[in-house]
Amino acid sequence: MKIYGVALLAACFLAGKFLGTILGKLININNDIGGVGFAMILLIGSSIYLRKKGWLIPETEKGILFWSSMYIPIIVAMAATLNVKAAISGGFVAVVAGVLTTFACMILVPVLSKIGNNHPKN
């Protein structure tokens, strides 16, 4: 049943958020730190394990794949609910700092991509 897949996803999501929040508490920041990342690792790990056991059948997987195909519409909804007015009225310093720092990091992508990439195919 598809709900098994959704439930597996929910279990990984909550466990990841739990780990992230505990990590945040440990270093005194009342925020979730890397919860999504932990959840993704848990989902990858558990799906590999369950597939080996033969328990993760395509029907179950469909429950997860549905949500993974929903993220683009969700991102569109997110974009439509951002505080864009405040972002622009936050002043010149916000625009300059936001744009320049992002751009500086973007141009570093090809430099840092070389780390651990011994077989560049591109």
Next chain:
Amino acid sequence: MEIIEKVISSNGLVFAFLFVGFIMLFSFLVSKKLLRNKIPGVAIAILIGLALAFLGDKNGMADIPIFAGMAILGGSMFRDFAVVATAMSADISKIKRAGLAGIISLFIGVTITFFLGALIAYFMGYTDAVSMTTIGAGACTYIVGPVTGGALGASSDVIAISVATGVIKTIFTTIITPVIAKSIKLNNPHAAVVFGGLIGTTSGVVAGLAATDEKLVPYGALTATFYTGVGCLLCPSVFYLFLKFFGF
């Protein structure tokens, strides 16, 4: 008319599904028929989303009562849930190979962003260490900014600027990623892991990668999600003391 409004406002989330469905349909039609796929439909849809956000204030178009459901659909719960689900299509061996590069790019990303942001703040008149740190932290993400400013006791207008800086970063990343992708060789999972670590704004990275190449999303999201944590850890402590040490 009153009945329609009543039905919509008491079923906000369902209406949001319908509305976003229309935006997607419209965007993909425009991309295919008018632009011959030169600009991906996803990118157009996200741009339309950003444009619609101008209709409202703090919560974008969700401030309009009948579109309140957009805030639920686009809220962090659904966003994170769907992003975690994309991990299903990630290749574990590619993540392993990019692991080291991902961690290094996280720290380099936070460090460069912070100090460049603080420097810009300094040259634009915010010369005290607390304001510089808060604005530099805001340049990391719009969560790091207020967390740092709150910890250091920054004034509320400086905190507002730091949040605005973070939101500008998200919007800029969303728009510019598909444009710049080719020239920074952002076309493989390895580069996406590095990109996520360097840029760090999860919503911007995910939206930008979605508009570039959907297959790259899980790789970028995986590293980006740790960025805010690293930022919250370093900015109000080590980085702040560093600025203090140099006499700001």
